[in-house]
Amino acid sequence: MIEPGIGLLFWMTLTFIILLFLLAKFAWKPILNAVNDREVTIIDALNQAKLAKQEMAQLKEDNERIIREARAERDGILKEARDMKDKIVSQAKESAKAEGEKMIEAARQSIQTEKIAAMADIKNQIGTLSVNIAENILREKLNNDGAHNALVENILNKSNLN
Template sequence: MELLHQFSSGLFIIQTIIFLFLLFVLGKFAWKPILKSIDERETSIIDALNQAKLAKQEMAQLKEDNERILREARAERDGILKEARDMKDKIVNQAKDSAKVEGEKMIEAARQSIQTEKNAAMADIKTQIGTLSVSIAENILKEKLDNDGAQNALVENILNKSNLN
């Protein structure tokens, strides 16, 4: 309370003038730089938030692009695998068909070879039989034709059987 009693109007005016001068000096030299730095800070924060939003949108877009690319890659992979399976089946079927045709050719060649060998064997047997028959006939004729009368009778018999004009 004593402070209230010591109140003097001169001191009040001087303190008010000093206060106003201090306010002016602070406003001129301190508040403007402080307000300027606060405004710059606010602007940089807003810019950072906008950049963060843009980055978030870009990340979402990249994620969608990645998912789309993955879907396309999976579809392409599935298509390639299907094509490879189809090609494998086609090659296997062609190989089977080719093997079947080759097998049939080999069987036919073997049959022809067997037939040729059979024919050759038959011809050889016929030749041998012919040779053997001639040899047997020769031996039989030699025995029967040891005398001249039998030879004349045989020649006449052969001449009678054959048709000579």
């Protein structure tokens, strides 16, 4: 078996201690600082990720709230539009009905006026015809003087009796 010599062990230990000293003096602090910086960076990244996750959750909640509000507003607008449409349609129906009733009443009045005018015209024509007929009958009957005197006496007798 190979046993290391005391001198070799001494020099190896001394080299190790020097290397350890040099590493501690020049390498350990920058390495530890780099590891600490990396740890801080990772912690900051995790915290930022948590914040981003919370913000995303908040944004999602806000978006859902905005969507609910928009839907409620849309439903309200649609309901209002339907109500307005129904109101306009009912007003138009009422207006058309009232206008129709006015037109029917005007037609009735026009018909009544024309009926009265026609009746008056018929009465006038009947009166004229009656006078013409009576005139013709009286001419024929009263062509002689005796018939004329008899008619006058008859009328006088009737008027005295009344």
